Amino acid sequence: MNLALLAVVGTQFSSPDAAGMTTATLRGGSKSQTVAVYNVVGVIDGAAVARFRQFYNSVVSDSNVKAVVLRVDSPGGGVTASDQICNMVKQIKAAGKKVVVSMGSLAASGGYYISAPADEIFAEETTITGSIGVIAGWVVLKGTLDKIGAEPITVKSSHAQSWKDEMSITAQPQDYQLKHLQGVLDQMQTRFEEVVQAGRGNKLKPRQEKVVVTHEDGKAYTHTNTEPFNGKIYLASDAKKLGLVDQIGYQDAAIDRAAAIAVLANPKVVRYSRRRSFMEQMMDGKSNASFKIDAALIDKFQTPRFMMLWKAE
Numbered sequence: 001m002n003l004a005l006l007a008v009v010g011t012q013f014s015s016p017d018a019a020g021m022t023t024a025t026l027r028g029g030s031k032s033q034t035v036a037v038y039n040v041v042g043v044i045d046g047a048a049v050a051r052f053r054q055f056y057n058s059v060v061s062d063s064n065v066k067a068v069v070l071r072v073d074s075p076g077g078g079v080t081a082s083d084q085i086c087n088m089v090k091q092i093k094a095a096g097k098k099v100v101v102s103m104g105s106l107a108a109s110g111g112y113y114i115s116a117p118a119d120e121i122f123a124e125e126t127t128i129t130g131s132i133g134v135i136a137g138w139v140v141l142k143g144t145l146d147k148i149g150a151e152p153i154t155v156k157s158s159h160a161q162s163w164k165d166e167m168s169i170t171a172q173p174q175d176y177q178l179k180h181l182q183g184v185l186d187q188m189q190t191r192f193e194e195v196v197q198a199g200r201g202n203k204l205k206p207r208q209e210k211v212v213v214t215h216e217d218g219k220a221y222t223h224t225n226t227e228p229f230n231g232k233i234y235l236a237s238d239a240k241k242l243g244l245v246d247q248i249g250y251q252d253a254a255i256d257r258a259a260a261i262a263v264l265a266n267p268k269v270v271r272y273s274r275r276r277s278f279m280e281q282m283m284d285g286k287s288n289a290s291f292k293i294d295a296a297l298i299d300k301f302q303t304p305r306f307m308m309l310w311k312a313e
Contacts, residue, residue, distance in 0.1 A: 044077030076110025
């Protein structure tokens with residue numbers, strides 16, 4: 001029994017392949033006609049990019065992989081992280097492989113950004129997608145610090161007096177700083193729209209929308225914007241009308257379509273996932289506190305970020 005146990009444990013320490021991925025066959029078929037399935041789940045950050053790069057390295061030069069199905073279930077995330085994954089999706093296509101996206105419950109903002117270059121996009125009936133926009137936010141703690149008797153000290157280099165702390169958590173931003181940040185967000189928005197337009201092409205069917213907005217002065221103004229480039233979310237039926245998605249269907253339908261457009265007579269469908277070490281699997285069993293303060297949380301709290309992210313508060 002001890003020898004058997006050691007043999008089992010030993011297999012858990014086996015070295016991962018060159019890209020650190022493990023595979024599971026979902027449908028049998030010809031290895032030379034592989035459809036690779038990969039899940040992009042959760043917030044798109046640096047860790048998500050690293051995981052996706054492992055998948056990218058496994059399939060981009062594999063001549064057996066003829067098509068890729070990306071299962072996207074994400075509210076989006078960082079601008080740069082989303083852009084990096086988007087670029088790898090483009091490179092997979094450039095390598096001659098067909099790419100089909102299967103959207104889960106949520107594929108919004110950065111989740112849509114990484115989906116836009118695909119050859120075709122499938123959404124489920126209840127999928128929330130769209131949210132084509134960029135947002136930045138942070139909390140100013142000055143009043144709170146005053147109440148507890150804490151006084152923040154900030155020292156800036158002489159040449160950086162105007163801009164170095166324009167997103168400070170201890171002071172309200174100046175008007176010129178807000179104007180600058182608005183310009184940065186608008187540039188990122190332009191890139192987002194360019195990625196969507198390049199990916200969807202003539203499939204897009206934009207339309208004008210008028211919204212009555214009440215400003216702080218109490219006056220109501222009619223604001224005209226263009227759907228779907230206005231940050232709005234859509235269910236699958238409306239997303240299809242706007243040309244954001246091609247078909248309404250589940251993952252199996254997306255896999256079938258990927259095989260069809262890649263002209264595969266006997267496709268083998270394989271799911272790729274990152275191979276976890278034995279210690280990582282062991283750590284899954286540890287108890288998790290409902291709220292934990294660590295270095296990562298403190299960094300997220302202190303550091304403002306530009307995000308392609310949709311959140312329901």
